[in-house]
Amino acid sequence: MDLATIEKVVAFIGALIVFAFALVGLKGEWHKNGLDDNVTKVLLGLMAFGCVLVVLACFGVLPKGGGA
């Protein structure tokens, strides 16, 4: 197993964990309505989206044509 594959496996597992905890955090914030709470919701959601991008990168879906 080469280094790039190891990095992708670790990144994939890490992304799943972070995604799950981000969603749990988002759920906890959901009923709150302060300015800081609403900003946190947006930022946690975008962070979860970042995890999705990492998973897509790990499977070679992005970038098109495969990464380095």
Add this chain to the structure above:
Amino acid sequence: MAVSVASHGHAHDDHGGHDDIIYQETRDMRLMGFVLFLVSDVVLFSSYIFAYIYLRNSIQPTWPPIVNGHQLPRLDTAFAAFNSVVLFGSGVTMHYALENWKHANKRGFNLFMWLTIFLGLGFLGGQGYEYAHAQIGGWNGNIFGASFFTLTGMHGIHVFLGVCFLFALWIQTRLGVYTQDKFFGLTAGTLYWHFVDVIWVVLFFLFYLW
């Protein structure tokens, strides 16, 4: 007005309430100011990001660009994915650090705060490794290198300042600056750290996945 009403003619008991009102009013203003600061930072990053998109789409017919007759390689996506998870993980640990503080769990707060700082430093180390191994020319060699080092460098400075910010907040918690009810600095630190994470989502997509 509420402040003056609360402060008239009452002894010690009302001082707490008076302070609470003052705190709440200034907290709202400070929070708005901090969010506006983050918005101004979004504008700063946006200007560089749109310059990069313009250069990429309008000037270069192929990407990565051709320099001295051969096309530059793509950046290392696998390592970037790994490093991104390190930074996103730090965002989650920071969120839970704040939650632990709100629930008066100082041990949990310390654990998550230090995890956040270490993960932030780990990300910076990864960025340094990336800079040392990226084969896209230097900062002033071509458009790709210039855009990459400028934007990720600016982001890296934000991460470094964020780590310093978090460390200062941790010291403040040790000095008793914050209580379970009054912890605006920790809220601001958490928002800043989430912001830094989200900027990286955009940069990760633009430089490694697009």
